[in-house]
Amino acid sequence: MSTNGSNGASGDRLIRVDMTRGTIVVEPFPSGWKLLGGRALSARILLEECDPTCDPLGPDNVLILAPGTLAGTAAPTSGRISIGAKSPLTNGIKEANAGGNPGQDLNKLGYRVVIVKGQPADADKRWGLEVSADEVKLVPADEHAGKWNYALCEDLTKIYSKKASFITIGPAGELRLKGASVACTDQDSRHPARHAARGGLGAVMGSKGLKYVAIDPGRSRARKPADAKGFAQLCKKYTRDYLDGPQMFKTGTSSVVPVAQMLNTFPTRNRVSGQSPHAESLDGKRIVESFETRGGGMHNCLTGCVVKCSNIVHDAQGHYKTSALEFETITMLGANCDIGEMDDVADLDRLCDEVGLDTIEMGAAIAVYMDAGKMEFGDAEGAKRLLKEIAEGTELGKMIGNGAAEVGKQTHHHRVPVVKGQAIPAWDPRPLKATGVTYATSPMGADHTAGLIVNPGMPEDQWAQASQEAQLINAVCDSSGFCQFMTPTLDDIRTFYGTFLGEEITREQIADLGWQSLLDEWEFNRRAGYTEADDVLPACMKEDPIGPAKLVFDVKPEIIAQAKLRMEPREELFSTKATG
Amino acid sequence: MPRVMIPPPYRGPTHGKGEIPVAGATVRDCLNAVEAECPGFGSLVFAGDGELHRFVKLFCNGEPVEQLDLPVAEADEIEVVAAIGGG
Numbered sequence: 001m002s003t004n005g006s007n008g009a010s011g012d013r014l015i016r017v018d019m020t021r022g023t024i025v026v027e028p029f030p031s032g033w034k035l036l037g038g039r040a041l042s043a044r045i046l047l048e049e050c051d052p053t054c055d056p057l058g059p060d061n062v063l064i065l066a067p068g069t070l071a072g073t074a075a076p077t078s079g080r081i082s083i084g085a086k087s088p089l090t091n092g093i094k095e096a097n098a099g100g101n102p103g104q105d106l107n108k109l110g111y112r113v114v115i116v117k118g119q120p121a122d123a124d125k126r127w128g129l130e131v132s133a134d135e136v137k138l139v140p141a142d143e144h145a146g147k148w149n150y151a152l153c154e155d156l157t158k159i160y161s162k163k164a165s166f167i168t169i170g171p172a173g174e175l176r177l178k179g180a181s182v183a184c185t186d187q188d189s190r191h192p193a194r195h196a197a198r199g200g201l202g203a204v205m206g207s208k209g210l211k212y213v214a215i216d217p218g219r220s221r222a223r224k225p226a227d228a229k230g231f232a233q234l235c236k237k238y239t240r241d242y243l244d245g246p247q248m249f250k251t252g253t254s255s256v257v258p259v260a261q262m263l264n265t266f267p268t269r270n271r272v273s274g275q276s277p278h279a280e281s282l283d284g285k286r287i288v289e290s291f292e293t294r295g296g297g298m299h300n301c302l303t304g305c306v307v308k309c310s311n312i313v314h315d316a317q318g319h320y321k322t323s324a325l326e327f328e329t330i331t332m333l334g335a336n337c338d339i340g341e342m343d344d345v346a347d348l349d350r351l352c353d354e355v356g357l358d359t360i361e362m363g364a365a366i367a368v369y370m371d372a373g374k375m376e377f378g379d380a381e382g383a384k385r386l387l388k389e390i391a392e393g394t395e396l397g398k399m400i401g402n403g404a405a406e407v408g409k410q411t412h413h414h415r416v417p418v419v420k421g422q423a424i425p426a427w428d429p430r431p432l433k434a435t436g437v438t439y440a441t442s443p444m445g446a447d448h449t450a451g452l453i454v455n456p457g458m459p460e461d462q463w464a465q466a467s468q469e470a471q472l473i474n475a476v477c478d479s480s481g482f483c484q485f486m487t488p489t490l491d492d493i494r495t496f497y498g499t500f501l502g503e504e505i506t507r508e509q510i511a512d513l514g515w516q517s518l519l520d521e522w523e524f525n526r527r528a529g530y531t532e533a534d535d536v537l538p539a540c541m542k543e544d545p546i547g548p549a550k551l552v553f554d555v556k557p558e559i560i561a562q563a564k565l566r567m568e569p570r571e572e573l574f575s576t577k578a579t580g
Numbered sequence: 581m582p583r584v585m586i587p588p589p590y591r592g593p594t595h596g597k598g599e600i601p602v603a604g605a606t607v608r609d610c611l612n613a614v615e616a617e618c619p620g621f622g623s624l625v626f627a628g629d630g631e632l633h634r635f636v637k638l639f640c641n642g643e644p645v646e647q648l649d650l651p652v653a654e655a656d657e658i659e660v661v662a663a664i665g666g667g
Contacts, residue, residue, distance in 0.1 A: 246637040246644075246661045253667030255635050262624065263589065285634070309667070326667030426666060454664040455588035457596045485665060579665050 012112045015136055017129060019208045020059060020118030024136050029112045035497060035505070035513055037069030039095040040479035041113055042084030043520035046093055049115070052528035056088035056200075057176050057207040059119035065106070065167065065213065066114075068097075068481020072107030072223045074232065075496050076239045077305040077486040079104035081167075081184060082478060086528070087199035089178040089361070089403055090420045090445045093524040094199035097478055099301040099310075100184030101165035102213070104481075108220040109133055120209040126174075127209050130160075132216040141211045146171055148354040148391065149183050149192035152212065157190055160214045167213040168192050170356025171391040173202030177401035178421075179361040180206065183353065186310075186323065187303045193310075193323045194301050197358035198447060199422060200403070226502025234499050239306050242486065249309035249485050252298065253327040254284025260331065263456055264547035265428040268335045270364075270371035271417050274428055274546040278340030282330050286342050287311050294318050307485045313346050322350040328448070331426035332363025337370060337383055344380035351387040357401065362387065364404035364423030372413035415540045420445035420530070429541055430551040431456045437467035437555060440535045441563045443521030449484060449580035450474055463555060464562035469573050471563070476514040477578035484580035490514070491574045511569050522564065535560050582652045584614050585659040586621075593620035607638060608648040610658055625660060635663040 012029035036044055042064040054060035064084035071079045081103030087094035106114070111131060120127070128141040144152055149170040156166050165185050170192075172180035180202030183192035225231035249255070257279060260266040264274030276282065291297050294314040301310045301324070310324035325346055333352075334345040352359045366386060370377045375386075389397030399410050404423040408416030417424040422445030429436025438451035451470030458466060473490060480496070482488045488496075494510040541553040581601040586594050594600060595618070602613035615622035627633045631648070638645035639659040640652060652658065 246639070248635070248637070248661065248663040249665065253665055256663050256665065258633065259589065259635055259663060324667065328666045448666050452664070452666065453588070455591060457592035457594065458588070459596050462596075485667075 012110050015111055015114045015131070017114065017116045017138070018118045019116060019120050019127070019210065022120070022138055024138065026136060034501065035069060036479065037071070037112065038066050038080065038082035038097060038479040038481055039084070039475060040513060040517035041066045042082050042095050043093065043517050043524070045113070045115060046084055046086070047520045047524050050086060052086065052524050054086060056086045056091065057203060059117070061086050061204055061207070063116040063201070063204050063208055063210075064113060065116070067103035067107040067112065069479060070496055070500065071103040071481035072105075073225065073500060074222050074235045074304065075482070076235060076242065077302070077307050077483045078481040079302040079304060080478075080481050080483055081106070081196070083182045083196035083201045085201055085204040087201070088176070088203050089200040090422050092420060092445070092528050092530055093443050093521045094201060095444065095478065096182070096196035096198045096201055098182070098184040098194040098196040099305070099483065100194035101187045101302055102167050102184045102215050104303060105165045105215040105217040106131065107223060108217050109215070114213070116208055116210060119207060123209070125209050126211040128211060129213040130216075131213065133218045133220060144211050146174065149356055150354055153185055153190060153192045156212060156214060161216050161218070163218065164214050164216040165190070166192065166215070168356070169202045169205050169211060170354060171393070172356045172401050173206035174211070175393050175398070175401065176203040176206050177390065177398060178203060178406065179358050179365065179401050179403045181356050181358050183356060186301050188299060191323060193353055195353065195358070198360065199444070202356050225500040227499050231499045234496065238492065242306055249307055250298070251288050252284055252309050252311040252324065254287055254311065254325060254330055256327045257283045257330060260327070260426065263454070264431045264551070265426065266331055266335050267426055267428055269338050269377050270336065270367040270415055271424070271428065271540065271546070272544060274431065276335035276340075278335055278338070281340050282334045282342060282345065284327070284330070287313055287325060290314065296320070305483065307483060309485050315343065315346070321346045322353060325349055328426050329359040329363070332360050333366070333383070336363050336367045338377035339380045339383065340378070341380065347384055348380070348387065351384060355387060355391045357387070357390065360425050361403045361423045362400070364417060365400050365407045368404050368407045368413055368416055369400065369411065371415055372407070372411035374411060415544065417538055417540055418446065419537055420534060422446050424541070427452055427454065428546060429537060429553045430546045433460075433553065433555050434458055434463040434466040436537060436541070436553045437463050437560055437563050438471055440537055440560045441467065442471060443518065443525050449478070452579050454579075460559070464559050465567055467563045468567060469570075469576060470579070471518060472511065472514040472573070473576055473578050474580060475517040476510060479513070479517060482578070484578045487577035487579065489575050489577055507569070507574055511573065515566060532561060581654060582610050582656045582658060584610050585657060586614075587660055587662045589662050589664055590621065590624045590660065593618040593624070605651060606648065607640060607645055607650045607652060607658055610652060611648075637661045
């Protein structure tokens with residue numbers, strides 16, 4: 001069940017875990033994959049090693065834990081990790097990424113990816129995967145079965161070293177629910193507050209009996225660049241440029257609420273409106289104000305982050321409540337459910353993190369449930385009860401925990417805002433048509449981080465190109481380990497890659513890398529059974545108008561199809577900042 | 581003539597234009613000139629008290645603008661930056 005991991009000690013390696021046999025093999029990381037990390041690496045492995053027609057919760061699915069290419073280096077805000085698999089929510093390929101320290105800890109140890117296959121014969125058994133410089137091994141973890149994420153991580157911090165970081169699932173993952181997330185721990189508190197949330201990847205981890213991964217970086221250091229001096233100078237300049245800039249997320253993504261309200265993309269009451277009467281009370285400004293009286297503040301979720309967009313939210317008694325309370329969470333669990341008190345939204349966010357759930361999917365699922373007449377809009381206590389029922393595994397809890405599409409199916413409700421089975425995020429495709437093109441065409445289903453374009457006035461003839469470029473840029477960003485809030489451009493990323501590897505990475509190479517990632521993902525979905533007929537938004541987005549201009553999603557199918565046909569790269573492709 | 585650079589989220593009132601040349605002696609004059617030419621723009625950048633919304637930042641030739649009454653010259657470029665992104 002263990003290996004000393006000494007194969008190729010000075011080179012990069014990968015870890016293969018077979019949960020059916022309980023074995024681990026460490027192999028050299030293929031040199032041909034040197035530019036691949038995060039999302040692109042996950043896509044390549046899934047296309048090569050996972051049957052796209054498999055049962056997502058069966059032994060043939062493959063769970064990927066892939067740090068970004070630059071994770072573990074000194075590049076600022078670059079330590080994110082991608083989790084990948086066939087999604088039980090969309091039945092297509094899925095990548096979701098998270099901050100915290102597990103990504104850089106794995107890469108510092110030289111482990112560029114963990115590939116988990118198979119399934120234990122006994123579904124009630126739980127396992128932990130321990131990764132350190134000395135050893136990689138599976139350990140029994142039955143005593144942690146059913147634990148909520150915070151209690152689990154508190155217990156793990158007592159077992160493992162002070163430096164260890166953790167990747168965990170809560171009860172929702174163990175129950176194999178389609179809204180289950182994978183949690184990663186923060187760099188400072190080691191709270192399980194960073195979630196690779198979308199697509200039900202926690203359920204895949206749960207289906208493999210894997211309750212947690214503990215990574216102890218020991219004395220490992222930042223990965224060494226080929227051009228150490230040049231890389232250090234580049235990191236310094238890039239950090240300085242960022243700090244000299246507007247730093248728009250200095251007070252967190254929740255500061256975006258007023259912009260979204262103005263642009264009619266602050267969905268309310270299951271998206272029947274784009275503006276909420278609670279915009280003032282749900283404004284992120286309230287969180288910042290609370291720091292004075294309650295404590296909390298802004299911090300960095302991963303070591304080496306200069307963006308520091310993560311808020312730490314305290315309750316009225318001054319005790320830690322949750323982190324980070326983001327724009328998407330505030331919108332989907334707040335405005336979209338007509339819940340207007342920030343403290344209630346903080347409670348709901350904490351519950352989602354505890355049970356291991358995607359806040360976007362849960363906000364959408366509860367709103368559909370409310371819209372179907374099963375609960376009053378604005379019933380915050382009712383919403384909290386629902387999330388607790390998910391952890392308890394009741395039938396109602398399972399329905400909510402399986403996401404908005406499942407709630408729509410079981411309640412026979414007509415307004416179900418999902419694409420390819422996944423809930424539409426806060427950013428609304430009716431005022432933001434190009435973002436809607438992304439939702440329709442992204443291999444991930446409706447996902448703002450796949451290619452967000454906040455440009456309500458954009459002419460129709462630019463939507464396809466804007467979506468394609470945003471999808472390509474974000475695919476590269478999510479492969480690099482950079483956080484999208486660091487807003488790197490393709491030129492930035494290729495410069496970092498080139499300096500790290502000691503060779504020039506051309507514009508053509510970096511653009512091809514992003515495009516190939518999208519091609520791999522689209523091909524996986526094609527083999528899984530998806531066709532162009534699935535590249536559509538739901539009826540409610542086409543029929544229910546939003547805002548004073550009564551906007552609907554009326555983008556022509558030929559424009560949507562264009563977004564998947566590669567266009568000649570424009571100069572702007574390389575200087576446009578990633579946004580998500 | 582100074583130019584005001586408009587971020588994508590705010591190009592609705594400008595009908596997609598990302599750069600508007602305007603006449604004005606100060607940053608505030610220039611933003612008001614954009615509002616005069618593209619009604620609706622002002623409400624995106626100014627709060628009710630006539631000051632900037634807190635999620636909007638301005639740069640003049642790459643330098644942060646601290647005062648809306650900052651004088652501008654003929655060739656100056658005023659960049660409007662708006663917070664977007666979700667988390």
